[in-house]
Amino acid sequence: MDNKDIWRIGMEQSAIDFNCSASDFIKRGNTVVISGLNDGAKKCYKKPMFCDFAYYGNGLVASVDEQIKEFITKFINKNSGFRSFDTPQLIILNKEFEKYGKWVCHMAEFFLPDIEKQVTINGNIDVKVLLEQDIPDLYNDDRFHMALGYGNDISKKDVLAVTGYVDGNIAGVAGASNDCDTMWQIGIDVLPEYRKLGVAFKI
Numbered sequence: 001m002d003n004k005d006i007w008r009i010g011m012e013q014s015a016i017d018f019n020c021s022a023s024d025f026i027k028r029g030n031t032v033v034i035s036g037l038n039d040g041a042k043k044c045y046k047k048p049m050f051c052d053f054a055y056y057g058n059g060l061v062a063s064v065d066e067q068i069k070e071f072i073t074k075f076i077n078k079n080s081g082f083r084s085f086d087t088p089q090l091i092i093l094n095k096e097f098e099k100y101g102k103w104v105c106h107m108a109e110f111f112l113p114d115i116e117k118q119v120t121i122n123g124n125i126d127v128k129v130l131l132e133q134d135i136p137d138l139y140n141d142d143r144f145h146m147a148l149g150y151g152n153d154i155s156k157k158d159v160l161a162v163t164g165y166v167d168g169n170i171a172g173v174a175g176a177s178n179d180c181d182t183m184w185q186i187g188i189d190v191l192p193e194y195r196k197l198g199v200a201f202k203i
Contacts, residue, residue: 006112007056013182014054016040018063025056030076035063042180043155050102051093053084060084071096110185122198126165135161138173146189147175159184164199172199 008022015022019036035048051064051072060081064072075096079089090104097103130138135158139150149158160176172190179185190199 001115003112003115006115009182010112011056013040013042013180014056014061016180017042017045018052018054018061019048020061020063024059024061025054027059030060030062030080032062032064032069032073032076034066034069040181043153044179050100051097055082055085065100067100068096120198124166124197125171125199126168128163128165130161130163132157132159135159135175138163141170143191144173144175144189147173147187148189149175149177164190166194166197166199171197174200 011022011025014025016038018024018033019038020031020033024031024033035050035052037045037048048065049063051062051068053076054061054063060076062072062076075089075093076084079086083089085107090107094104135148136151138144138148138161142150148161149156151157156177156179158175159178162174163170164172164174170191171194172188174186174188176184176186188200
């Protein structure tokens with residue numbers, strides 16, 4: 001597997017989630033599709049989306065409820081690409097969404113791994129790998145919600161975790177959850193007192 005394979009898998013998964021074609025993410029120009037809940041979608045999706053944007057650096061894809069398709073088509077053609085995520089535009093979206101009892105909620109950046117990238121390893125960090133059956137032991141520590149699901153979503157679970165220790169004290173956790181059949185999502189959480197020490201690079 002190389003970086004091209006990773007990007008392909010990511011876009012194929014997004015296509016399932018967005019009810020579009022993977023090629024929509026790489027073509028020039030924007031795409032608006034009617035949202036749908038497809039087999040194989042990430043487990044966080046419980047029903048079709050009212051409105052969601054995805055952008056891989058080329059064409060922006062919007063997966064929307066049919067009620068707002070015309071509005072969103074005009075919106076992203078006017079504010080294409082990453083500009084559709086700027087605050088002034090989000091205010092405009094919120095005003096339109098209020099007509100339907102909706103509002104802008106989650107907006108997040110996701111990163112795909114670069115297998116060609118080399119990182120500097122911090123040899124001062126002790127590392128422990130936890131398999132799925134051992135992860136619940138971490139749930140007694142309530143400080144790592146960016147890395148662990150704490151069993152709050154029964155549709156997915158934490159399947160792998162790596163903990164980093166400094167002087168015998170837990171400093172950070174990287175946790176992977178089985179968000180869909182083809183990809184796991186990794187979250188990393190480093191306690192404030194241990195940030196900027198290279199803990200995240202090690203774990």
